[in-house]
Amino acid sequence: MTTVTDYGVTADGFVLKPVDVILSESFDRARAAFPGADLTSTSALRKILETAAAEDGELWKRLEDLYYANFLSTAVGDALDLLGEDTGLERAPLASTGTVTVTLNKGVEGRSYVLPQGAILVTADRPGLPAQSFGTVAPVVLDSRGTPAADVGVVAFEPGPGGDVEADKITAIDPTYRSIYLTDLGAADFKVTNKAATTGGTEQEPDGTYRGRLLGIARNLWTVEAVAQAAQGVRGVLDVVLSDPLGGVDVSQSYFDLFNFDQRAFSSERRVGQPYFFTVVVAHDFRWPWHTTGSVPGVFERVGAAVDAVRPIGIHANIVEADHIEVGVRATLVIAPGSDGVALLSAVRRRLATDIGALRLGGDVLYAQVVSAFVEQPGVLDVQGLHLRRAPAAFGRITFGDVPFQRVLAEGAVGENLVMGPTELATFVVDGEAFDVTVVTG
Known part of the structure; x- marks a missing residue:
């Protein structure tokens, strides 16, 4: 058959x-x-048919x-x-990226000065152009x-071509950030400048990232x-995780199907006029401040504004910062x-930063990984x-009074995974103190 x-x-x-x-069908036609036509490998007719078949193959x-190209899962470009x-x-x-040089001025001999990771740097006044803010990607000591100056990478907080600034335009630390996080400098000060222009703001996210956002759109x-x-x-x-103890958002609650939707709105019985709250746990990039700091709007305020656009009247979001757990x-x-x-x-540090950086809220760090x-x-x-x-260690589960915040490293046994709580996000700091590896030659 x-x-x-x-x-x-x-x-x-x-x-x-x-x-x-295609070529076989061309031979049949x-x-x-032309009955008895010569279709051997050296015939002129065969060469013509082979050329036409190759063009048809491209079509x-x-x-x-x-x-x-008609489907989100397969379309490109x-x-x-x-x-x-x-x-x-x-x-x-x-977002635009680049490198700035940080120089210490009037430092006290014998003392080290730290510009923290995520420090907010700003551009000088540019006629007709708005100021741009950048965050450092690593701490500077x-x-x-010994080390009066050092280079550090920066990333623009706002994406787009506006972050591509010329050389020598990033000139200062945000004044509000300085007043909050750099209060112990004394007479010392940091001078910052970018010797080369920042680039990358004209580029767009790759197909894979864009496709994932499109497929996940509600x-x-x-x-x-x-x-x-x-x-x-x-x-x-x-990453975000929603928590709703009354079942208004979480339809997996056991009593969700018991609602009388013509009488109750989004939750179990509640008094008229009583506001209803659900919790949004937010894990964020370390470079973005949680609350608005100087020229950089905070994650807390921006998430609240975004959620307000989709919530019904009387239903309010409680925005909570996730616990960012450094692992090593x-x-x-x-x-x-x-x-x-x-x-x-x-190479190991880079691999761990990539693997652990892909985890979501509550994702365990696997020993085998x-x-x-x-x-x-x-x-x-x-x-x-x-x-x-992990640092800090897990909060106390049974306690009298306030739960202590432990700053010591917690270490698991050989072969044991690091289990994260539902509001914990595992992070790996490339130069963090939790990474302690001794190298020996076999």
Whole structure:
């Protein structure tokens, strides 16, 4: 029995017709039109048919691209932008990045001065242009003798081409940030400048990121997804979790199906005029301040404004900052003779930053995942005595009075995962104190 294969648009999607099938069909038509025609490999007619089949093959590929350009899950480039316009969600611009030089002035000998990670830097006045704010991506430690100056990366708080500024335009620390976080400098001061222009603001988010936002967009106004979408659309927000003890937002509550919707609104019985609150736990990028600081609007205020746009009257959001838990490891790394231990540690740090940075709120740090980050590096023979760490440690679960905030490192046993609570987000600081690895040659 001969199986007939359908090509083009089918129930299973678009089936591309191969070039060999196109060529075979061309041979059949040529034999029907010219009985006894010479179709050997050296014939002129065959060469013409092969050339035409190759062109037809490219047309089929183009038809396949046009077909899959109609779906969010498969569209790319301009086709994905058009689908985004129909959905009402445009592709987001990226934030400008660059490097600034921080110089210590009037430092006291024998003392170190720290410009914290996430420090807010601002541009000088530019005629006709708004001021731009940038956040540092790592802490800077300076002293008057050994390290009076150092370079550090910066990222613009607001995405878009406005963050692309010329050289020598980032000149100061935000005054409000200075008054809150740099009160112990004394007579010392930090001078900042960017020797090169910042770039990247004219670029846009890649297809994969944009597609994920389009696929996750909520189609209804008042749902868990709609509120989460509104909060996650705020610049600097990494993840959100909604908590609703009365079941107004969380439809998984056992008594949700018991509501009489013609008599009750969003919750179990409550008194008329009594406001109803649900909780939005927000994990955010360390560079964004939680509350408005100087020229940078806070995550708390911006998430509240975004959620207000989708909440009904009388239903209010309680915006809560997630617990950002720094995680690290203590281990002995065995490397092959001749391997560069410093380079291997740098590679491991980058791998851990990527893997742990992909976790969501409540996501556990798996022991096997951390081991893989070590042993998959070329030149690593073994990793021994590996313990996962967290700082700060978990809050006390049984206590009288206030719950103590523990600043010491908590260390798990060999093979034990780090279990995160529902409001905890695991973070890995590349140069954090929780990373303690001894390198030995095998």
